[in-house]
Amino acid sequence: MPAVRKRLVRNRVGHLLAENKRLFLPNHLDQVRAIAMRGVTEEQMSELLDISETQIGRWKKEYPAFQKALENGYTDADVAVFGSLYQTAVGYSHDEEKIFQWDGEIIRAQTIKHHKPDVAAIKLWITNRQREHWKDRQQVGVHGGADDNSPLGLRDETKLEVMASILALIQPKPDVAIIDGRTGRVD
Numbered sequence: 001m002p003a004v005r006k007r008l009v010r011n012r013v014g015h016l017l018a019e020n021k022r023l024f025l026p027n028h029l030d031q032v033r034a035i036a037m038r039g040v041t042e043e044q045m046s047e048l049l050d051i052s053e054t055q056i057g058r059w060k061k062e063y064p065a066f067q068k069a070l071e072n073g074y075t076d077a078d079v080a081v082f083g084s085l086y087q088t089a090v091g092y093s094h095d096e097e098k099i100f101q102w103d104g105e106i107i108r109a110q111t112i113k114h115h116k117p118d119v120a121a122i123k124l125w126i127t128n129r130q131r132e133h134w135k136d137r138q139q140v141g142v143h144g145g146a147d148d149n150s151p152l153g154l155r156d157e158t159k160l161e162v163m164a165s166i167l168a169l170i171q172p173k174p175d176v177a178i179i180d181g182r183t184g185r186v187d
Contacts, residue, residue: 029066036073042056086125090117093112094115095111097109097110
């Protein structure tokens with residue numbers, strides 16, 4: 001049986017590439033950066049570039065320019081989101097054109113639209129930027145008792161004691177109250 005010959009392909013540096021691997025093209029770095037700015041994962045990027053995730057990993061190791069284009073794209077996207085989050089958290093204003101109709105005539109008016117600060121954006125910002133002061137969850141525990149392991153103010157009660165205390169709370173109140181005019185006492 002004759003041996004199957006594989007076609008050998010070399011890249012610009014001279015490395016041998018398998019037939020099914022794509023060549024890295026340095027003139028496509030702007031496109032890689034733009035794709036990364038959209039916040040896509042490496043899995044999604046591999047689909048867009050029609051290569052495997054393994055190939056992306058190889059390119060990141062072999063070509064520092066490719067790695068830098070990815071990092072710059074991700075960083076630019078983060079900066080844009082941080083800026084928008086900050087503006088939403090502190091509130092902002094922008095020019096806006098309002099269009100009205102009066103007696104069949106279209107009227108355009110330049111206005112300034114104000115957006116008040118958004119509480120959810122503020123919370124997100126401070127819980128991530130100042131974690132030590134603004135935690136989402138706080139653990140509060142109060143202990144103290146004879147053995148210092150039981151919560152403060154709790155004691156073991158029998159079922160009958162619990163039922164009696166509940167019944168004492170829900171007993172009907174008298175409809176008529178007598179108030180002493182001199183002392184103000186209620187009987």
